[in-house]
Amino acid sequence: MTGPATASADPRTRTDGLGWVTRAVFGAEQVGLTVAGRPPTEHRTVARYAIVPSVRRARFLLPLGSPRATAASLLAYNALRPPRVRAARAVLGGLARLGGLELARFPVLTVSLPDAVAAEEALLSHRLAALLGGGAAYAACGVRPPDPNHKPTLQLFAPNGRPLGFAKIGWNDATRALVAAEAAALRELPALVRVPDHPVAPRLLAELRWAGRSVALVQPLPPTVRGLSTTAEPEVAAVLAVARRGRPPARPRPLAGSSFLARLTRTAHQAVATMSADTRAVVAVAGLASRHGETLVEFGHWHGDWVPWNLGRHADRLVAWDWEHSAPDVPVGFDLAHDAFQRALVLRGSSVTVAADAVDLQLRRYGDALGLNRAGQRLVADAYLLELWLRTWRLADAGAGWNPALHPALLELLVQQDHR
Template sequence: MTSETTFLTDLAAVLWPCGGLLGPGDGSMRPRIRRGEQYLPVPNARGPRLLLPAHNRSAAVRGISAFSQRHSLRERLRALLLTGAFATGIAPLLLRDRLYVGEGPGIEHALAAALDRELAVAVHLGPPRANRKPVLLLLTPGGRTIGYAKVAVNELTSRLVRAEAEALRVLADARLADVTVPRLLYEGEWNGRPLLVQEPLPVGSQTDRPTRRQLLRCVSRIAGLVEVRERRLSDSPYRRSLEKRIDALGARPEAAPLAEALHRLPDVHLAFGAWHGDLTRWNIAGTARRAFVWDWERLSLDAPAGFDALHYDLNECVQDGVHPGVHRWLESGARLLRDPLMADLGVHPDTVSTVMALYLIDLATRYLHDRQEESGARMAAVDDWLLPALEGLQERAAHEAARVL
C-alpha cells in the first residue's frame, strides 16, 4: 500500500464506520460488499483527488463541476473529459479502481438526518497536506446543491473544523459590504469527529478570479471586520501572540532564526485588522461588484493589514515553481501593498517590507506547527525558500524604516 491508498482506507473508516476496501472494478469483490456502495477514486487510488459515486451519474457530474478549478486550459479539458465520461456512463469502465464501503449507516445517512432531506454526496480530497480533510458536496436526488460538509480526520483538522464553525458564526453577525460568505447550516459530530455543513455560494460561470482591484477591495473589507487600528509593533498583541507561537515550536531548528528575524524587525507603526488567513484562488470568486469568499477556518481578528493580499499573491506566484515564484513575489507583493487601496487601509509605503517579513514569519510558524513538511506540501520546507527570502526582507525593512524612524 502507498501512503495515498492508506489515506483512502483510513478516510473510509471515518466516513463509513464499517470501513472500506480498495479493489478493482471487475466485479470480483462484489460478493464481499453490499451492492451499490461503490466510489470511484479520481484519477486513481494512488493519487485520489475526488471520490465520485459509481452508480449516480448526476452526483458524479455535479461533483466534477463543483470541485474542478478550471483555472487553466489543461484543467478545463480534464474536467470536460471527466464530465463526458460520467454523463455517458463509461467512466466506470475507464476508471479501474473502486472504494467499496461496508454495510451500515454512513456519513450520507447522518447528513440526511441532520438536514432532514434525502441526499447524495461527492467527496473532494485535494492534494496531500497536513490539513487535508474530506469536503462533501451535498446534492438532492435531482442534482441540486444543498451545501458542503467538512469532516475532521485528525487533531489538526478537528481544530480547523471547529474554528471554521466559530468563524461562520462571527461572520453571520458581521456586515461585509460587497462580500458574501456562506451561512453555517449545521454543526455536530460524526464518528467522534467535528462536522459542519455550510450553504453553497452562487459561484459558477458568471464569476471568475478577482482582478487586482477586486482583490484589494475584498482584503480591505475583511480587514474591516474589526476596527483597524494603528499600533507600534512592539506594543501590539499580535507580536506577543506570534512570539508565543514561535516559542511553542520548542527545539525545532527553524524556531531560533524565526525568533531572531522577528526581534530584528524595525519597531514601526502598523495598521492591524482581521485577515481571512488563506485567501487564494481556491477560496474566492467574484463579479465586478461582489466577492464570494469561503474556507474561513484560518480567520484571525488581529493581524497586520495586507496579509491577505500577500498570501493570495504568493500562492499565485508559485504556481509554476516555488523558487522563481518567491523571487517574483518579493517585488509583486511590495507593489500590492503600495497600492492606494492599501494606503487607505493604513499600510504605509515605508512599512511594506516589515509587513512582508511578518507575513513570512507567521506563515513559517503555521507550517511548522501543522507539520506540513511531513505531509509533502510543496511550500512547507521553510528553510529551503522562506528563511532565505526573509533575510532579504529584513534588510529592506531596515532601509525603509530608516526614512521614518
C-alpha cells in the same frame, strides 16, 4: 487496518492517495470496502463508487446509482477550474449524465455494512445527509496524494444533481485545527452580509466530530459563481471590508505592546522549543520588534488565504471561501501581502525571495488605499512573512510536515531582514 473486507480488496490498506482518502472517509470498523469483489455475505451494500480512472491512478470517487448526481459531481463549479481540467470533467460528466459511467469499466468501490448497523451510524456521508434533512444524498470525493496538510472533502448531491453541501474532514491535529478555525469564522460571517464590499461566504450548516474526525459541513457555493482571473487587480475595498467588518478605520497603534506582537513572540518561542536549539524564529521576532516597534499601523481581521483561487463572483458580489486561516488583530494589509506572495510562489513558481519582493511592490502600489505610509508598508511586509513562517511551523508541528516551498528558505530570509 483490519476489517470485514479482505486485505487484498480493501483499499484502506494502501499507502497511496486512495488509501489515505478511504481511511479518512470510511474509517469506522464496521464499514466493509471491496474493489472488484463482493462484500461479505452478512453485509448489505449501501453505496457504490466508480474509481476514476483506475485504482493505481485514482483521482475521483464518483457516486453510482443516480446518473444526474454522478454527472453533477463532475460538472458542478466547473467554471472555477482551469481550462484543461474543465474540459476533461465536461467529457466525463457528459458520459455520466447519459448513464454511461457504469459501462466505462472503471473499477467499482463497494461500501457495505452489517445488517444490524444503521448507515447513518457508521457512514459519514449518511450522517451528513441526515443533518441536511434526511433525504437521499450522493457523495463524491477527490483523491489526492497523501499529504498530512490536506483535508479530504465530500461534495453532497441530491438524486437530481442539486448540490447539498460541502464537507471538509480534519483527520490529524493540523487539519482538525484548520476545520475548527473555518467553522468558527463562518459562524460569525452571516452578520456581515450587509457590510458594503464585504464578500459573501458560504454558511456553516453543521459541525461535528465523527470517528476521530472534525467535520465542517458548508453550504454549497452558488451554482453560477465564476472564478476571478489570476491576473485581475486585487480587491482592495473587499480586503478593507474584511479587516474592518463594517466599522470605521481603527486608530493606528504601535506594534510594540500589541497583542499581535505578543502572539508572534509566544509562538516563536514555542517553535524554537521544538527545533533543536534553532533560535532563528525568536531572533526574527526580536528583529521585527526592534525595527518596527514604534511604527503605527491599523489592526483588524484577515481572511488568511486571500488568493484568486479562493475568490469568485456571483450576482455582482464577491464570494470568498476557505476561511480556515482567518484571524483577528493582525496588521491591515496582510491579505494583500498574502495575495502577492502566493501569486508569485504558486502561479509563477518564484523563489521565496522573489515572492517577498512581490509583496513589497503590491504594498507600495496600494499602500495609500490601505492607509499605510512607507514605514507601515515595511512593517506589514516583514510581519506577514514572519506570520507565514509561523503558520508553516504550526502545521509541521501538528503533523502536517514542512512545506518545502517555504522552509527553510523563508526562515533564512527572515533572519536577513535586519540587513534589508
